[in-house]
Amino acid sequence: MSLDKEKIKHVAKLARISVDDAKVESLTKDLNSIFKFIEQLNELNTDKVEPLTSILNQSLRSRKDEISDGKIREKVLKNSPKENEEFFVVPKVVE
Amino acid sequence: MADITNQSLNEIIENIKTKKVSSTDLTKAYIKNIESAKKLNAFVTTTFDQALDKAKQFDNKPNFNQLLPGIPLAVKDLFCTENTKTTAGSNILNNFIPSYESTVTKNLWNNGSFLLGKLNCDEFAMGSSNETSHYGNVINPVGDQLVPGGSSGGSSSALAADLTPATIGTDTGGSIRQPASFTGTVGLKPTYGLCSRWGIVAFASSLDQAGPMTKTIKDCAIMLESMSGFDEKDSTSINKKKEQYSKNLKDNIKGLKIGIPKEYRVDNMPKEVDELWEKGKKILKDLGAQLIDISLPHTKYALPTYYIVAPAEASSNLARYDGVRYGYRSKQGKDLIEMYEKTRSEGFGDEVKRRILIGTYVLSSGYYDAYYLKAQKVRQLIKKDFDDSFTKIDAILTPSTPSSAFKIGEKTNDPVSMYLNDIFTVPVNLAGLPALSMPAGVDKQGYPLGLQLIGKALDEQKILNIGYAFEKNCGFKNEIKKWWS
Structure with a gap:
C-alpha cells in the first residue's frame, strides 16, 4: 500500500502537527520508503502467534491507592510557558 | 602527575x-x-x-x-x-x-x-x-x-x-x-x-x-x-x-x-567487520570457551518490527508536548488546537515528526491489526529465537x-x-x-x-x-x- 499526500495530512492532523504543503512532498517520499521496509513483515505467517505484550517475566505490581506526595503546585507550574498564578493558561476555548 | x-x-x-x-x-x-x-x-x-x-x-x-x-x-x-x-x-x-x-x-x-x-x-x-x-x-x-x-x-x-x-x-x-x-x-x-x-x-x-x-x-x-x-x-x-x-x-x-548466529552475516558487510568477528571468536576459543553455531531465524525482521513498535510508543509518549504545562510554546495559533499544532510543528525536528507520524498511522483506526498487532507477534518470535538458543549457550558474540x-x-x-x-x-x-x-x-x-x-x-x-x-x-x-x- 502507499501513503498519499491526503492521508499524510490526515495523520498529521491526528498527531496535532501542522505540516506545510511544501514539506508534504518529501514526507510522502520518506514515509513510503519506510513503510516499504516495514512491510517485509507480511512475508511471515503469524496467525498462530500470541502477541508479546510484556518483555518481563513478572506482572505489574500493584500499590496501595493513597496519596504519596502533593502540595507542590509551585514546582508543577514552574515550567509553564504562560502562567497565571494557580493555573495553566491556554488560548480562549469558550466564548 | x-x-x-x-x-x-x-x-x-x-x-x-x-x-x-x-x-x-x-x-x-x-x-x-x-x-x-x-x-x-x-x-x-x-x-x-x-x-x-x-x-x-x-x-x-x-x-x-x-x-x-x-x-x-x-x-x-x-x-x-x-x-x-x-x-x-x-x-x-x-x-x-x-x-x-x-x-x-x-x-x-x-x-x-x-x-x-x-x-x-x-x-x-x-x-x-x-x-x-x-x-x-x-x-x-x-x-x-x-x-x-x-x-x-x-x-x-x-x-x-x-x-x-x-x-x-x-x-x-x-x-x-x-x-x-x-x-x-x-x-x-x-x-x-x-x-x-x-x-x-x-x-x-x-x-x-x-x-x-x-x-x-x-x-x-x-x-x-x-x-x-x-x-x-x-x-x-x-x-x-x-x-x-x-x-x-x-x-x-x-x-x-558462546553462540555464533549465522544470520548476523549480512550482505554488503565490510570484510573488516567479518575479519574482526573471526578474531573475536579466536580470542574466546583460545581462552577456553566453546563456540557453537546457532540460528536466530527472525533476525531480519527485527528492524521492521522495531520501526512499528518504537514509533507507536513514541507517538503516545510525545503527545505530552503540547505547549501548555512546560516546554516551548508557539507564539502563533488563534485557538487551542492551532496552538498545539504550531507548537509541535516548530518544536519537533524532522526525524521526530516522521516517527510520530509513523506511530500515529500504525495505531490509527483500521490499521492497528495490520501493523502494531503484527509487530507484537513478530516480537514474540524474535524473543523466542533467543529463548530457544539460550537453553544451550551462555552468551552470543556478534x-x-x-x-x-x-x-x-x-x-x-x-x-x-x-x-x-x-x-x-x-x-x-x-x-x-x-x-x-x-x-x-x-x-x-x-x-x-x-x-x-x-x-x-x-x-x-x-x-x-x-x-x-x-x-x-x-x-x-x-x-x-x-x-x-
Missing part, C-alpha cells in the same frame, strides 16, 4: 582514594579539557560552578568507601536533573528545568559522584548519528567530520575525548552500543528493568534502558553497580538483590558456550555495527539507510536482553569497530566477565590524537 584524564575510571578512583589527586584538581582537569573541546559540541549544558562546589565539599569531608568517590560525571541530556536544564536534544524542551532528579542519576550522586554537564544527543534519542539534535552535530574525536554514533553521541564523544571519566546513555535500539563501537569505547545495555526509567525523557517505554559507557570493562561494572537497582517509581523495575559487578569480575571463561563511523551528512537523506545501522543492536532491545559492545579493532581507515556480547536476561555479570577476559587478550588501544584543542 601525568594527565589524569586519560586514565580509566577505576584508576582515577584509586588515585582519589590514595590521595594522589583531589576531587577539585580532577574536576578542574576535566573542565580544562571541556573548554578546549568546543569543536566537538559534545555538551549542551555545563555545570562547572556546581561541580567545583561539590568537589570542594568532597575534599573537605571525603568518604572513600563509596563506589564513585568525588568523581565528576557528564550525563546524556535525556536524564532529568533537578534545577539543571534538560533538553533531550529538542527545541521543544529548550527551556525545561526539571524540579526532580532521575533515579539513575540520583543513584550515581548517592555513590559519591556529581554532575559536570549534560551531553548532546539525537532529539528524543531518535537517531544513529547525533545529527537530529536541535543543538547541532557532535563530532567524533576519532576524526573531524565523522559522526560519533547516536543517539548517545555526546556521551561517546565526550568519553573518548577525555571530557568525562565515564558516562551514561540510554539504549532503545542501539543508542549506547553503536556510539560505543564508533568511538572505541565500552557500552552496555542492561536487561530491561534493571535500571529505573523514572525521570528519563521517554522515547519507547517497552524498549528504553539506561546503561553505562566507559573506557574499560571494569569501569563498566563499577558504573552499572552504581546506577542500577529497584525503583518503586518505575512500574517495570525488577525487584532483586543488588549485584556487586565490579567485585565479582572474573576473567576465567573456560568452558563457557559484530556491534555493520560498519565503522561514517561522515556527517552521508546518510541523512535516506532514513532507511540510517536505520540499518542498528541491524545488530535492535533485536536485543525487542527481547529485553542485556548486551555489551566492546572495542575490538580498527578498519583500514583506522576507525574503531566493536563486537557485541548478548546475554540471558539478568546475566550482566557473565557478559562482563567474558568482556573482561576478551579485553585483556585483544590488545586494542584507542589511539585518539587531540586534534581539536
Whole structure:
C-alpha cells in the first residue's frame, strides 16, 4: 500500500502537527520508503502467534491507592510557558 | 602527575582514594579539557560552578568507601536533573528545568559522584548519528567530520575525548552500543528493568534502558553497580538483590558456550567487520570457551518490527508536548488546537515528526491489526529465537555495527539507510536482553569497530566477565590524537 499526500495530512492532523504543503512532498517520499521496509513483515505467517505484550517475566505490581506526595503546585507550574498564578493558561476555548 | 584524564575510571578512583589527586584538581582537569573541546559540541549544558562546589565539599569531608568517590560525571541530556536544564536534544524542551532528579542519576550522586554537564544527543534519542539534535552535530574525536554514533553521541564523544571519566546513555535500539563501537569505547545495555526509567525523557517505554559507557570493562561494572537497582517509581523495575559487578569480575571463561548466529552475516558487510568477528571468536576459543553455531531465524525482521513498535510508543509518549504545562510554546495559533499544532510543528525536528507520524498511522483506526498487532507477534518470535538458543549457550558474540563511523551528512537523506545501522543492536532491545559492545579493532581507515556480547536476561555479570577476559587478550588501544584543542 502507499501513503498519499491526503492521508499524510490526515495523520498529521491526528498527531496535532501542522505540516506545510511544501514539506508534504518529501514526507510522502520518506514515509513510503519506510513503510516499504516495514512491510517485509507480511512475508511471515503469524496467525498462530500470541502477541508479546510484556518483555518481563513478572506482572505489574500493584500499590496501595493513597496519596504519596502533593502540595507542590509551585514546582508543577514552574515550567509553564504562560502562567497565571494557580493555573495553566491556554488560548480562549469558550466564548 | 601525568594527565589524569586519560586514565580509566577505576584508576582515577584509586588515585582519589590514595590521595594522589583531589576531587577539585580532577574536576578542574576535566573542565580544562571541556573548554578546549568546543569543536566537538559534545555538551549542551555545563555545570562547572556546581561541580567545583561539590568537589570542594568532597575534599573537605571525603568518604572513600563509596563506589564513585568525588568523581565528576557528564550525563546524556535525556536524564532529568533537578534545577539543571534538560533538553533531550529538542527545541521543544529548550527551556525545561526539571524540579526532580532521575533515579539513575540520583543513584550515581548517592555513590559519591556529581554532575559536570549534560551531553548532546539525537532529539528524543531518535537517531544513529547525533545529527537530529536541535543543538547541532557532535563530532567524533576519532576524526573531524565523522559522526560519533547516536543517539548517545555526546556521551561517546565526550568519553573518548577525555571530557568525562565515564558516562551514561540510554539504549532503545542501539543508542549506547553503536556510539560505543564508533568511538572505541565500552557500552552496555542492561536487561530491561534493571535500571529505573523514572525521570528519563521517554522515547519507547517497552524498549528504553539506561546503561553505562566507559573506557574499560571494569569501569563498566563499577558504573552499572552504581546506577542500577529497584525503583518503586518505575512500574517495570525488577525487584532483586543488588549485584556487586565490579567485585565479582572474573576473567576465567573456560568452558563457557558462546553462540555464533549465522544470520548476523549480512550482505554488503565490510570484510573488516567479518575479519574482526573471526578474531573475536579466536580470542574466546583460545581462552577456553566453546563456540557453537546457532540460528536466530527472525533476525531480519527485527528492524521492521522495531520501526512499528518504537514509533507507536513514541507517538503516545510525545503527545505530552503540547505547549501548555512546560516546554516551548508557539507564539502563533488563534485557538487551542492551532496552538498545539504550531507548537509541535516548530518544536519537533524532522526525524521526530516522521516517527510520530509513523506511530500515529500504525495505531490509527483500521490499521492497528495490520501493523502494531503484527509487530507484537513478530516480537514474540524474535524473543523466542533467543529463548530457544539460550537453553544451550551462555552468551552470543556478534559484530556491534555493520560498519565503522561514517561522515556527517552521508546518510541523512535516506532514513532507511540510517536505520540499518542498528541491524545488530535492535533485536536485543525487542527481547529485553542485556548486551555489551566492546572495542575490538580498527578498519583500514583506522576507525574503531566493536563486537557485541548478548546475554540471558539478568546475566550482566557473565557478559562482563567474558568482556573482561576478551579485553585483556585483544590488545586494542584507542589511539585518539587531540586534534581539536
